[in-house]
Amino acid sequence: MLANIAAFLSNGENIAFFIFALMAIGGAIFMISFNKVVHMVVALALTFISLAGLYVILNAEFVAFVQVLIYAGAISILMIFGIMMTKHQGEEEEPKRPVYNTLLFIGALALFGILFYAIQNVTLPGGEFKAAEDNTLEIGKLLFQRHVIPFELMSVLLTVAFIGAIVVAKREED
Structure with missing residues (x-):
């Protein structure tokens, strides 16, 4: 061992x-x-x-x-x-256990x-792993060809969340 x-x-x-x-x-x-x-x-x-x-x-x-x-x-x-x-309020220390x-x-x-x-x-089976020559290029191809709709939906969702956070922060400020 x-x-x-x-x-x-x-x-x-x-x-x-x-x-x-x-x-x-x-x-x-x-x-x-x-x-x-x-x-x-x-x-x-x-x-x-x-x-x-x-x-x-x-x-x-x-x-x-x-x-x-x-x-x-x-x-x-x-x-x-x-x-x-x-x-933040002062929190009590938890007792030691x-x-x-x-x-x-x-x-x-x-x-x-x-x-x-x-x-x-x-015991793991042996095998050859063939990695892509350029990982970034392959990720870009998959992202903008095969998964373009989920990518765009995520960008819209993040934009809406950001605008919502600004609205909530403005409300608390008033």
């Missing part, structure tokens, strides 16, 4: 995958563990950026770029603006062990 781990970590791409995967999982855990909303948004942005790194490893550069541009950038900024524009945290840690460790065992013992 340790030979499999050593063989896995002998490749730089696998090490990068391991680091980005740990960052994504850590950011998600921090996001649900933090109490302050701003800290949660920063942890969520870390998760988004590490997912973009995983997309780069998978040779999906366009998806990685969109991940950073839309999620890590726009969604995180939108969440911070939402936090800044709303009023050491038994709950211990059981949670044991459960997470057991789940990791089961997944590790299952991954080590699985």
Whole structure:
């Protein structure tokens, strides 16, 4: 079993995958563990950026770029603006629950062990994957030829949502 781990970590791409995967999982855990909303948004942005790194490893550069541009950038900024524009009352600190945290840690460790065992013992069928030479060109062809109507409907939906958000914000201001 340790030979499999050593063989896995002998490749730089696998090490990068391991680091980005740990960052994504850590950011998600921090996001649900933090109490302050701003800290949660920063942890969520870390998760988004590490997912973009995983997309780069998978040779999906366009998806990685969109991940950073839309999620890590726009969604995180939108969440911070939402936090800044709303009023927050002082919230009470939750009591510490050491038994709950211990059981949670044991459960997470057991789940990791089961997944590790299952991954080590699985046999996957071999095959060749033929990736497109230019992923962005293929995505553009699919988006603007085959899926043009859903794409345009989404743009109209986002425009209506944006106008609705402005109307609601103006109403609250008055």
